Amino acid sequence: MKNLVTHIGARPVEQLAKEFGTPTFIYEKAVIEKRIAELKAFEVIRFAQKACSNLAILALMRKNGVVVDAVSAGEIYRALKVGYTAEGHPPGIVFTADLFDNDALELIVRHKVPVNVGSMDMITQLGKVYPGAEVTLRINPGFGHGHSRKVNTGGSYSKHGIWHSDLEECLRLGNEAGVNIQGLHMHIGSGSDYHHLSTVCDAMVKAAKRMGPQLKVISAGGGLPIPYRKEQARIDIAAYYSLWDKARKAIERDAGHPVALEVEPGRYLVAESCSLLTQIRSVKSSGGNRFYLVDAGFDTLIRPAMYGAYHEISICPADGRTVGNAFDTIVAGPLCESGDVFTQEEGGVVTTRKLPEAVAGDYLILHDAGAYGASMSSNYNTRKLAAEVLIQESGADVIRERQTFDAILQFERVPKNLA
Numbered sequence: 237m238k239n240l241v242t243h244i245g246a247r248p249v250e251q252l253a254k255e256f257g258t259p260t261f262i263y264e265k266a267v268i269e270k271r272i273a274e275l276k277a278f279e280v281i282r283f284a285q286k287a288c289s290n291l292a293i294l295a296l297m298r299k300n301g302v303v304v305d306a307v308s309a310g311e312i313y314r315a316l317k318v319g320y321t322a323e324g325h326p327p328g329i330v331f332t333a334d335l336f337d338n339d340a341l342e343l344i345v346r347h348k349v350p351v352n353v354g355s356m357d358m359i360t361q362l363g364k365v366y367p368g369a370e371v372t373l374r375i376n377p378g379f380g381h382g383h384s385r386k387v388n389t390g391g392s393y394s395k396h397g398i399w400h401s402d403l404e405e406c407l408r409l410g411n412e413a414g415v416n417i418q419g420l421h422m423h424i425g426s427g428s429d430y431h432h433l434s435t436v437c438d439a440m441v442k443a444a445k446r447m448g449p450q451l452k453v454i455s456a457g458g459g460l461p462i463p464y465r466k467e468q469a470r471i472d473i474a475a476y477y478s479l480w481d482k483a484r485k486a487i488e489r490d491a492g493h494p495v496a497l498e499v500e501p502g503r504y505l506v507a508e509s510c511s512l513l514t515q516i517r518s519v520k521s522s523g524g525n526r527f528y529l530v531d532a533g534f535d536t537l538i539r540p541a542m543y544g545a546y547h548e549i550s551i552c553p554a555d556g557r558t559v560g561n562a563f564d565t566i567v568a569g570p571l572c573e574s575g576d577v578f579t580q581e582e583g584g585v586v587t588t589r590k591l592p593e594a595v596a597g598d599y600l601i602l603h604d605a606g607a608y609g610a611s612m613s614s615n616y617n618t619r620k621l622a623a624e625v626l627i628q629e630s631g632a633d634v635i636r637e638r639q640t641f642d643a644i645l646q647f648e649r650v651p652k653n654l655a
């Protein structure tokens with residue numbers, strides 16, 4: 237029957253659940269390494285760690301020759317912790333943002349982290365504290381694309397990037413501020429398909445022409461889609477690469493020297509590597525609708541509630557029994573909000589999924605939860621952050637222990653008069 241699984245990464249689901257508890261994010265190292273290998277045509281793979289910034293995942297990236305992007309001081313700190321440095325070409329760490337907060341600026345200066353600036357003010361601010369800084373310009377080409385309005389990163393309503401017509405002004409500011417503008421970056425939306433890419437590549441070639449010979453690196457950004465639905469086709473990486481490589485070659489001809497090409501995927505490298513293992517705690521019906529209530533909510537995986545994102549769902553019977561029928565089912569979590577539903581479309585429309593018959597105690601797996609799963613989770617309803625486990629050849633290792641209540645409360649203080 238469809239949507240039934242017994243194993244994750246060759247390990248019995250029940251054994252994983254008993255050993256690590258639920259809910260737990262279970263990553264498979266082999267899947268991540270396979271995705272990295274698929275992108276090897278790009279001379280630089282820069283992991284957008286916002287998708288999954290666990291130290292073990294970063295260490296795995298580093299071991300495989302993947303460099304990282306950081307979008308906050310905390311993400312720079314993580315990268316440093318696993319041994320990345322900002323030195324060299326390509327730099328191990330690049331900071332991408334539309335503004336500097338004080339923490340970020342301090343770490344950037346201390347560790348000489350190159351910056352991919354998304355706002356003109358950043359050029360002047362950086363020049364004041366870090367003259368000679370290496371800078372790339374994140375350009376908003378004036379159009380965008382994305383799997384949801386919330387992740388569309390181009391066009392005039394996007395807060396991201398420098399408006400394309402401001403490029404010359406940036407170069408002038410760069411000269412004035414004494415920073416070294418040497419690259420262009422365009423990330424126009426997550427989930428973009430490669431048909432749309434030729435427009436982006438054309439925009440990059442045009443921007444590069446205006447930049448002139450100081451251009452040394454271009455970045456294609458991230459946004460490589462993955463097939464969240466079983467029936468969706470995989471992106472054709474060779475076609476994707478060849479479009480960008482063609483653009484790079486045109487740019488090299490204009491610049492008269494080699495130009496490095498970077499790609500900056502988050503989702504593509506990690507999404508499919510991870511299953512969110514949950515347990516069904518209640519099966520109930522309300523007004524004719526059938527519900528599986530599981531022990532993970534949008535505090536654990538927010539994508540369905542936030543974007544109406546689709547994740548494949550499977551069931552694993554706890555007692556190994558044979559399962560008969562499949563039913564239209566709503567899958568929901570424990571939070572005190574009606575929006576805490578994993579089967580929903582954008583706009584909060586609750587839908588059903590045909591799922592095998594299950595009883596309380598069975599396991600339910602949300603697939604492709606590796607990108608923007610753990611990294612977007614929260615303590616809403618004072619629930620512990622889930623555990624994370626990495627399956628390798630050598631065994632299954634905890635890479636994040638389940639949080640404790642004391643850890644959640646550790647920075648809260650009750651003033652004396654209220655105690």
Ligand code: LLP
Pocket residue numbers: 284287332387389423425426427457458459460500501502503504539607608
């Ligand atoms: N580079 C930049 C500058 C970005 O802003 C992003 C994503 C990426 C790379 C990586 O995009 P990816 O390859 O992962 O699609 N939370 C949303 C996605 C937000 C993406 C934000 N920026 C989700 O769960 O789908």
